[in-house]
Amino acid sequence: MGKVIGAFRAHVTWANPKGKWPDIIFSTRVRLARNLAGAAFPHSAPAAALRGIRETALETAKATRLFARGHYLKTDALSPLEKKFLVERHHISHNLASSERAGAVAVSNDEDLAVMVNEEDHLRLQSIASGFSIDAALGAVNRLDAELGRLLPYAFNAKFGFLTACPTNVGTGMRVSCLVHLPALSRAGRMPGLLESLSRLGVTARGIYGEGTCVLGDFYQISNATCLGRSEEEFCADLDRTIANLIRLEISAREELVIPGVRLKTEDGVFRAYGLLKNARSVSYGEFMQNLSLVRMGAAMGYSIRTDFGTLNQFALLMQPAHLEAMAGRPLGPDERDAERAAYIRKNLN
Amino acid sequence: MGKVIGAFRAHVTWANPKGKWPDIIFSTRVRLARNLAGAAFPHSAPAAALRGIRETALETAKATRLFARGHYLKTDALSPLEKKFLVERHHISHNLASSERAGAVAVSNDEDLAVMVNEEDHLRLQSIASGFSIDAALGAVNRLDAELGRLLPYAFNAKFGFLTACPTNVGTGMRVSCLVHLPALSRAGRMPGLLESLSRLGVTARGIYGEGTCVLGDFYQISNATCLGRSEEEFCADLDRTIANLIRLEISAREELVIPGVRLKTEDGVFRAYGLLKNARSVSYGEFMQNLSLVRMGAAMGYSIRTDFGTLNQFALLMQPAHLEAMAGRPLGPDERDAERAAYIRKNLN
Numbered sequence: 001m002g003k004v005i006g007a008f009r010a011h012v013t014w015a016n017p018k019g020k021w022p023d024i025i026f027s028t029r030v031r032l033a034r035n036l037a038g039a040a041f042p043h044s045a046p047a048a049a050l051r052g053i054r055e056t057a058l059e060t061a062k063a064t065r066l067f068a069r070g071h072y073l074k075t076d077a078l079s080p081l082e083k084k085f086l087v088e089r090h091h092i093s094h095n096l097a098s099s100e101r102a103g104a105v106a107v108s109n110d111e112d113l114a115v116m117v118n119e120e121d122h123l124r125l126q127s128i129a130s131g132f133s134i135d136a137a138l139g140a141v142n143r144l145d146a147e148l149g150r151l152l153p154y155a156f157n158a159k160f161g162f163l164t165a166c167p168t169n170v171g172t173g174m175r176v177s178c179l180v181h182l183p184a185l186s187r188a189g190r191m192p193g194l195l196e197s198l199s200r201l202g203v204t205a206r207g208i209y210g211e212g213t214c215v216l217g218d219f220y221q222i223s224n225a226t227c228l229g230r231s232e233e234e235f236c237a238d239l240d241r242t243i244a245n246l247i248r249l250e251i252s253a254r255e256e257l258v259i260p261g262v263r264l265k266t267e268d269g270v271f272r273a274y275g276l277l278k279n280a281r282s283v284s285y286g287e288f289m290q291n292l293s294l295v296r297m298g299a300a301m302g303y304s305i306r307t308d309f310g311t312l313n314q315f316a317l318l319m320q321p322a323h324l325e326a327m328a329g330r331p332l333g334p335d336e337r338d339a340e341r342a343a344y345i346r347k348n349l350n
Numbered sequence: 351m352g353k354v355i356g357a358f359r360a361h362v363t364w365a366n367p368k369g370k371w372p373d374i375i376f377s378t379r380v381r382l383a384r385n386l387a388g389a390a391f392p393h394s395a396p397a398a399a400l401r402g403i404r405e406t407a408l409e410t411a412k413a414t415r416l417f418a419r420g421h422y423l424k425t426d427a428l429s430p431l432e433k434k435f436l437v438e439r440h441h442i443s444h445n446l447a448s449s450e451r452a453g454a455v456a457v458s459n460d461e462d463l464a465v466m467v468n469e470e471d472h473l474r475l476q477s478i479a480s481g482f483s484i485d486a487a488l489g490a491v492n493r494l495d496a497e498l499g500r501l502l503p504y505a506f507n508a509k510f511g512f513l514t515a516c517p518t519n520v521g522t523g524m525r526v527s528c529l530v531h532l533p534a535l536s537r538a539g540r541m542p543g544l545l546e547s548l549s550r551l552g553v554t555a556r557g558i559y560g561e562g563t564c565v566l567g568d569f570y571q572i573s574n575a576t577c578l579g580r581s582e583e584e585f586c587a588d589l590d591r592t593i594a595n596l597i598r599l600e601i602s603a604r605e606e607l608v609i610p611g612v613r614l615k616t617e618d619g620v621f622r623a624y625g626l627l628k629n630a631r632s633v634s635y636g637e638f639m640q641n642l643s644l645v646r647m648g649a650a651m652g653y654s655i656r657t658d659f660g661t662l663n664q665f666a667l668l669m670q671p672a673h674l675e676a677m678a679g680r681p682l683g684p685d686e687r688d689a690e691r692a693a694y695i696r697k698n699l700n
Contacts, residue, residue, distance in 0.1 A: 264689055268631035279625030281618035339614055 004082045005326045007071060012089065012317050013110050017309035019131015023300035024247050026179040026219065026313060027128055029090075030137040030236075032145050033164045033173035033227075034123040035155040041165040042101055042118045050102040050118050056152070057117040061106040064147040066113055075103035081331075084322035090128065095119055113144055120165045121173075123148070132243060134176060134236050142232075161228070171228030176236050177221050178243050179208065183297040184253035185246075186218040194249070195220075202226055203242050217289030217296075217316065222246065254301055270298030274305055277345050282338040288319055288345070306350050315345065354432045355676045357421060362439065362667050363460050367659035369481015373650035374597050376529040376569065376663060377478055379440075380487040380586075382495055383514045383523035383577075384473040387503040391515040392451055392468045400452040400468050406502070407467040411456040414497040416463055425453035431681075434672035440478065445469055463494055470515045471523075473498070482593060484526060484586050492582075511578070521578030526586050527571050528593050529558065533647040534603035535596075536568040544599070545570075552576055553592050567639030567646075567666065572596065604651055620648030624655055627695050632688040638669055638695070656700050665695065 014027055039045060039053060054074065061067050075083065075096060083097040086105065096103045096119040104117040116124040125148065127141035155163040162173040169175075185191055195205045204225040207214045222243060224235045257266040273294035277283070283291075296312050299305050317323065324340050325332050332340060364377055389395060389403060404424065411417050425433065425446060433447040436455065446453045446469040454467040466474040475498065477491035505513040512523040519525075535541055545555045556571040557564045572593060574585045607616040623644035627633070633641075646662050649655050667673065669691050675682050678690055 264632055264685070268692070271629040271631055272626055275625030275629030276622055278629075279621040281621055282614055335614070342618070 002079065002082065004071075004073060004078065005085050008085075008089070009111070011314050014112055014128050014130050015310075015313040015317055016130055017313060019129055019133040019136070021132040021247055022130070022309050023296075024181055024250050025132035025243065026181055026316075027130055028133045028137045028176070028178050029126060029128045030134070030141045030174060030176045031127075032123075032125040032141055033121040033162065033169040033175075034125060034145070034148070034152075035163055035165070036122045037153040037155045039122065039155075042120065042122060043165060047102065053122050054102045054104045054117050057115065057123060058104055058106060060148055060151045061115050063151060064144065066144055066147060067106045067108050067115075069109040071105075071107040073105050073107075075099070075105070081322055081325055085326055088317065088320040088322050091126075092116055093119055093124075113140060115144070115148070121169070123152075132178060132247070134178070134240050134243075138176065138232065138236050164227075168225075169227050171226075172230075172232050172235060174227055174232050174235060175223050176239050177223030178239070179219055179221050180243065180246055180250075181217075181219050181293065181296060182246065182250050182253075183218040183293045184257055185250050186293075188253050188256065190249075190253065191220075194246075198222070198242065199225070201242065203239070216286060217293040219289075219293075219316075254297070258301070266301075267298075267303065270294050270301075270303050270305070274298065274307075274349075277349055279346070280342045282335070283342045283345070284338055285319060285321065285341070288341060289316065292316060311348065315348070319344065352429065352432065354421075354423060354428065355435050358435075358439070359461070361664050364462055364478050364480050365660075365663040365667055366480055367663060369479055369483040369486070371482040371597055372480070372659050373646075374531055374600050375482035375593065376531055376666075377480055378483045378487045378526070378528050379476060379478045380484070380491045380524060380526045381477075382473075382475040382491055383471040383512065383519040383525075384475060384495070384498070384502075385505040385513055385515070386472050387505045389472065389505075392470065392472060393515060397452065403472050404452045404454050404467050407465065407473060408454055408456060410498055410501045411465050413501060414494065416494055416497060417456045417458050417465075419459040421455070421457040423455050423457075425449070425451075425455070431672055431675055435676055438667065438670040438672050441476075442466055443469055443474075463490060465494070465498070471519070473502075482528060482597070484528070484590050484593075488526065488582065488586050514577075518575075519577050521576075522580075522582050522585060524577055524582050524585060525573050526589050527573030528589070529569055529571050530593065530596055530600075531567075531569050531643065531646060532596065532600050532603075533568040533643045534607055535600050536643075538603050538606065540599075540603065541570075544596075548572070548592065549575075551592065553589070566636060567643040569639075569643075569666075604647070608651070616651075617648075617653065620644050620651075620653050620655070624648065624657075624699075627699055629696070630692045632685070633692045633695070634688055635669060635671065635691070638691060639666065642666060661698065665698070669694065 035041060036053060039049060042050060058072050086092040087094055087097050091107050091114050092105050096116055101118050106115045112128055114126045125141050125144050127137045129137040157163055161171040164170050164173050198205055202225045204223050206221040208216055208219050208221060224239055273291035276291050277295060292312060292315060295305060299307060319341050321337055324337050328340055385391060386403060389399060392400060408422050436442045437444055437447050441457050441464050442455050446466055451468050453469060456465045462478055464476045475491055475494050477487045479487040507513055511521040514520050514523050548555055552575045554573050554575040558566055558569050558571060574589055623641035626641050627645060642662060642665060645655060649657060671687055674687050674690050682690060
């Protein structure tokens with residue numbers, strides 16, 4: 001398993017359901033794209049410059065003391081499993097994991113703060129919080145940004161705001177997103193229409209791992225699509241309204257699942273999913289998430305299921321392939337993974 | 351629920367796994383077709399004659415003392431639910447249940463002996479026993495036949511043997527059948543080929559309720575196709591060999607389900623089925639039987655399932671629609687039945 005993964009906690013702090021609306025909002029993230037003045041963006045910078053930026057970034061992160069007893073990891077020193085683990089943990093992106101550049105990430109001890117180095121931008125600051133917690137996540141990433149900004153010369157233009165490698169991030173450089181669980185709206189077939197309306201409102205919906213990833217277990221990552229023309233607070237307030245609206249819609253869709261004539265089918269679906277998770281001997285991550293979704297909804301709707309959101313949320317993270325291999329302490333083929341996953345769930349779903 | 355159904359036992363004695371090979375052979379039945387000399391066959395006899403035959407048959411059955419504390423039921427006095435109940439219990443046929451003729455059935459207290467009156471033939475004598483028990487079932491029906499034959503003039507021809515309404519029954523008038531559970535052969539896709547071979551050997555395979563009914567839960571009713579040209583003992587010995595061969599094939603198919611590379615899939619299927627039965631809130635009889643089949647196979651293969659053949663066999667009978675209505679004590683719509691079935695299984699599968 002190695003030292004890198006072993007240094008992370010067995011359970012993910014921000015996956016414990018402590019924020020608001022834990023039954024619908026899994027987590028809230030805010031990320032800020034920042035670049036260093038006078039240096040070329042990562043995609044066009046020479047390798048030596050990127051290595052220098054990486055050293056500077058990691059030293060500066062250390063200097064903020066926000067990453068005390070945290071993790072400072074250079075991607076070229078990581079094994080494929082370790083990189084996959086960090087992607088699953090939401091600390092680095094697929095892009096950074098597969099990049100040949102001198103990348104790095106600093107992760108705080110609680111795993112609620114991270115700085116990715118030399119991904120698309122020199123710095124990607126990220127704060128993640130449990131539940132529906134836009135203010136808390138924005139506050140935390142702003143403190144990190146202020147600390148780093150005191151020590152590093154950010155590329156900033158008075159007219160445009162923060163300069164970024166991709167024009168869609170110019171301005172605030174901010175993306176605020178909530179990972180929302182919408183099983184009832186999904187079941188009612190309302191998601192395609194809703195996603196279209198959201199996109200007209202300048203809101204993007206993605207799969208769990210961001211751009212280009214598929215939706216698993218009815219979890220959607222909802223975020224602002226643009227960064228320019230308004231303040232961070234305005235973008236956040238917008239997303240806050242959007243998410244509050246989705247919560248209302250999901251709640252009313254759940255109420256429709258318990259009206260006479262439908263109630264039994266809902267309960268049947270929830271408990272079949274529970275029975276599958278509690279008994280299967282082999283289960284893929286996709287099938288697992290599909291059934292987790294129903295059990296999670298059932299727990300939210302008050303069905304007598306012997307589990308809790310904390311357990312289910314941890315499952316969603318820990319049952320991913322690299323996490324399973326890390327737990328097993330050895331490489332696993334796909335069949336072995338599915339068997340390990342089923343065994344872990346059987347043992348811990350209670 | 352009414353007196354008729356209430357007089358039957360809550361559990362079916364012959365469904366308890368007491369015979370040989372209870373994991374593969376559910377039950378063995380022998381039936382004899384008999385007719386009264388000098389009377390027209392039921393399909394062409396006048397109503398008054400059939401009523402007379404019915405009285406004679408029931409009185410004679412009573413006189414044998416084999417039906418002491420048993421059931422004497424005239425079909426025209428039965429409600430549709432009661433008739434359906436008796437069909438599900440294997441005491442009368444669909445044909446008799448839907449016939450307008452003056453039909454009847456006598457059933458012994460243990461439900462192991464029955465005489466149907468005025469179905470296709472004047473008399474259909476039946477013996478049913480748990481497991482693989484051809485000798486026992488033949489012995490029991492022969493005793494019943496001897497008793498009735500002493501008191502009634504059978505239509506018998508020295509050259510052809512017993513005369514019957516349908517030429518396929520002429521001769522011995524005997525059909526011997528085993529209800530066999532072949533989940534591993536079914537899963538291996540070997541049943542179509544096997545059924546074809548059996549049919550070339552003069553062996554018929556049918557669904558649980560006989561001719562024209564479909565196969566449920568991998569249960570097949572295997573019986574001799576002809577009645578003429580050999581003795582009862584020879585037909586029985588033939589079927590005995592056929593069934594012994596099917597048992598060997600099923601066992602070796604089960605062994606193939608636990609070789610490396612397949613074992614996990616088998617175990618997964620068994621436990622998923624168990625989880626479904628233990629958790630579903632609504633389940634049709636077909637889906638129930640499909641999952642029961644896997645759980646039954648799993649129990650036979652030594653998987654740690656908290657159940658036994660007795661419970662599972664009783665389920666197969668008691669979870670039928672009319673039995674469920676009888677238990678509920680009121681008419682049930684299909685959705686209610688599926689919910690009652692799921693609730694009963696959840697409660698009793700342990």
